[in-house]
């Protein structure tokens with residue numbers, strides 16, 4: 001059952017959101033749903049707390065009994081922070097990120113849905129640009145588990161005219177952060193989509209190394225972003241001496257990321273068939289040295305008939 005603490009502060013969060021956002025449709029559904037889940041439940045899930053984040057946006061903080069912590073903004077359903085028990089944040093939010101409910105949050109784990117892009121609609125789709133609602137929160141064997149939901153609204157319908165439901169379950173453990181994304185076709189007609197978890201990892205780019213992609217087919221945007229070049233990854237270990245923007249098709253279920261700061265992060269997945277590596281190098285002079293994006297993706301489109309669902313999981317864990 002949905003349970004969130006800090007019920008008293010929620011209405012002010014809701015009011016602020018409605019007040020500050022000119023695009024009412026984008027926010028109203030979420031605000032009301034969150035209110036309902038707070039008011040309607042007897043509410044207090046250990047390790048899960050709703051609070052105000054930057055720009056007064058609603059933020060859920062997950063804390064495990066072991067001392068790990070994650071922060072999730074309802075705007076974009078975006079995990080912005082994942083701290084392991086010694087306090088280090090393994091995710092990265094760009095210094096140019098804005099928290100105004102207007103632009104996607106540039107950092108953490110933004111969603112790309114229903115399009116990875118480029119394509120017919122806005123780059124990376126609209127899911128990172130809308131408010132998700134809390135539909136459940138649980139404590140399972142001490143682990144905080146939060147489930148968010150996104151459904152179509154007039155805002156999304158104007159770009160992509162389908163009825164859908166996306167459920168995003170976030171599970172925090174002592175040394176791991178897992179997510180499960182389920183997309184269901186709630187329309188009467190079939191649709192197809194591409195998607196990704198555009199994870200920004202904190203790193204020292206000169207020391208960043210990604211292992212596990214050797215042999216994958218690649219689509220590299222490095223020479224000409226408009227015409228990705230096909231190839232095959234020949235390296236055991238991918239490093240980042242310059243601009244990198246590459247899709248890896250049929251990537252393995254486990255990659256290993258050394259972040260150059262002394263951490264080894266396992267990036268495991270089920271059903272995210274592809275991967276993307278991205279570092280903008282001098283295109284983002286102020287921050288490129290401090291992060292790398294290692295993204296689980298589904299570039300080849302998923303097609304769903306009415307009532308069908310697609311599920312993929314990601315598990316990030318430290319050695």
Ligand SMILES: O=P(O)(O)OC[C@H]1O[C@@H](O)[C@H](O)[C@@H](O)[C@@H]1O
Pocket residue numbers: 106107124198221245246276277278293295
């Ligand atoms: O939208 P953001 O967070 O700035 O990320 C943009 C980048 O995202 C990457 O996933 C793409 O491969 C790049 O082509 C793109 O430039």
